[in-house]
Amino acid sequence: MRAHASAAPKRAVSTEPRVTVVVLAAGKGVRMNSRLPKVLHPVAGRPMLLWSMAAARALDPARTLVVVNPTQDGVQAVLNGEGQTVAQSKALGTGHALAQVAAAHRTAGPVVVLYADAPLLRGETLAALLAEHEKSRAAVTLLTADLENPRGYGRIVRARNGAVRDIIEEKDATGEQKGIREVNSGVYVFSGRELWPALAKLENKNRAGEYYLTDIVRLIKGKVHTWPVEDRNEILGINDxxxxxxxxxxxxxxxxxxxxxxxxxxxxxxxxxxxxxxxxxxxxxxxxxxxxxxxxxxxxxxxxxxxxxxxxxxxxxxxxxxxxxxxxxxxxxxxxxxxxxxxxxxxxxxxxxxxxxxxxxxxxxxxxxxxxxxxxxxxxxxxxxxxxxxxxxxxxxxxxxxxxxxxxxxxxxxxxxxxxxxxxxxxxxxxxxxxxxxxxxxxxxxxxIERSEQKIVPGWTERRRGRRKREDST
Structure with a gap:
């Protein structure tokens, strides 16, 4: 990643067949307007983050890394020892978040990246995406969807031959590009061998001044493959x-x-x-x-x-x-x-x-x-x-x-x-x-038995009524 000192130092990539999962959980969640970190808001009684962790477990990963904002309280407690946290001290984008993964974890094998604010993603879908990636032998496989209302999602831009050329975030999209219905879900399976060199080339030349993970599509060497999700609800990201x-x-x-x-x-x-x-x-x-x-x-x-x-x-x-x-x-x-x-x-x-x-x-x-x-x-x-x-x-x-x-x-x-x-x-x-x-x-x-002896006052009602009549007549 250019012009950023916090990117991890380069090191020879190890070879390991089992998958590494990276859960991005450091977002600020400004639109939630809450003191509680966004990924800790519950869905059906379970913090959103734990839904993503449950989906990741379906892959039986060698490791699960959770990128967190160290200023957000409670995330470590909710994880309760599951996974290994990686700190993103500065909010410089999703690409920058992934770059915080230490060199020791930058394996050549499959790397699955997902977000902690997408609680509807099923583990079965992740497993199918990983199988599709291994079958296609692509450098990266994207989970995509065709939406009638694609607002808020990055659009999949394809060349005339159908190959994926780019992913354009909505804030950077032209009017024509905003009309594209095929969207990026934010769930990826990378070949680690191709991911880590491409990650070092990311730049922040966009309106937000952030390092977009989506720009990897243009930078990665090798085939970019897509796999459409069957249930569109699975890719719903929570922002408000x-x-x-x-x-x-x-x-x-x-x-x-x-x-x-x-x-x-x-x-x-x-x-x-x-x-x-x-x-x-x-x-x-x-x-x-x-x-x-x-x-x-x-x-x-x-x-x-x-x-x-x-x-x-x-x-x-x-x-x-x-x-x-x-x-x-x-x-x-x-x-x-x-x-x-x-x-x-x-x-x-x-x-x-x-x-x-x-x-x-x-x-x-x-x-x-x-x-x-x-x-x-x-x-x-x-x-x-x-x-x-x-x-x-x-x-x-x-x-x-x-x-x-x-x-x-x-x-x-x-x-x-x-x-x-x-x-x-x-x-x-x-x-x-x-x-x-x-x-x-x-x-x-x-x-x-504990109560006072009952007392009977004979004629009490007649005397009381007579007293009332005399009071009313005066």
Whole structure:
């Protein structure tokens, strides 16, 4: 690359048959108007960068290099040790980004280059492109597409004999060139032997003053081959929030199609949102306006929704989750969670648990067959099997300084409107009377009653009405 001191020094190119993948992830993403680096914006619950990394894994590469902007926080954490990062300290274009690859990694074998802001690219497409490249024995193979609206893409300029002559970025294209429908996707397979010498010849003689990777087509020695993508959505690059929403829509439909093919019923795909890392068993039904996100797993024969929200949770077989929120919780089999209830992180519900409407459970273990009635709040509790928690029960876990746990034994019967002030234990087969405030342990098989004696005032209503009449007459 001319007139740029940061280009890697020349060195003899090594010979290695396995592919090297370079993911370009250093873009500023100005049009996203966000403090979050563009490549970390999620699509179907997964950062865009990780979609590109997943596509790269389909090639079983010898190495994956990720070119990053060292000033952008969070990218290294998202990669979590996958791939090797390469810093691009100055944003001088895509060609300059590729030039930051160290000499030790400049192999003679295939070099696949793709962008981290193209989350819809499939690994199968990359593998087919690589196979086409090896078959054609070209110096470079471009993934292209024919678009009715090619705005924003570099145009493929061909000679009269059909050979690729150049790639013109839209900002540098003439009016005639802007009418070309064949576009460059930004995905390449190079012969490393031809790529690295050509890269050193790049210049920044364009309106942006950048080193365009697309100019390699004019500089590389050897055949330039193209391979059209079957699904045009795969080459959608994300530059703004509208394109992000479009990618989300396409990816969501892919996910739903895959689920329906595997035997899951999606009642209304248009109003169902399921992330990429969700797994759902056969014959489960997902009803409209449901959101299942994170790394959630749902078993077979469940009914989810409508209006259910499930995040990072494990749901066993034959469960019924109505319009409830389930967050970082684990449900065994045949669990029923009623409408408007909320399961907060750390909740574990064993087989056959029933949760009524408007109930809340947090950081609690609920034993098999136990019923938690409506308007109850079971917080930081350990509840045994086959117990009954009456409507309006509260386990008061916080004393103003610390949180404490409540223990409720097997087959215990907690009366409606009971307040259990933790730390406290209700033994097996014990009862609490409705409306009690329990502050001490209840032994097994006992009944606890804590409420003042009921007082009857005879004739109170007649006297009160008479007093009102006298007040109204004055």
């Amino acid at each position: 929030r509208r394109q992000l929403a479009e990618a989300e829509r396409v990816m969501r439909q892919r996910i739903l199609d895959g689920l329906m093919t595997s035997g899951v019923t999606i009642a209304d795909p248009a109003t169902t949102f399921i992330d990429a890392d969700v797994h759902i068993g056969r014959d489960t039904v997902v009803l409209p306006f449901s959101l299942i996100s994170g790394e959630s797993t749902i078993g077979e024969d469940c009914v989810i929704g409508p209006f259910a929200q499930i995040r990072d949770s494990i749901i066993g077989e034959a469960c019924r989750i109505e319009r409830a929120h389930v967050d970082q919780s684990t449900l065994a089999q045949n669990v029923h969670v009623g409408p408007f209830s909320r399961l907060r992180p750390g909740s574990v519900l064993d087989d056959g648990v029933r949760v009524g409407t408007h109930a809340e459970i947090k950081n609690s273990h609920i034993g098999a067959g136990t019923a938690i009635a409506h308007f109850s709040a079971v917080l930081d509790s350990d509840v045994g099997a086959n117990a009954n928690i009456g409507a309006g029960t509260v386990t008061a876990n916080f004393d103003g300084v610390d949180k404490h746990r409540t223990e409720i034994g097997d087959r215990a019967q907690v009366g409606s409107d009971t307040i259990l002030v933790a730390p406290v234990r209700v033994g097996e087969d014990a009862y609490t009377a409705a409306g009690s405030v329990i502050t001490a342990d209840v032994p097994a098989g006992s009944l606890a």
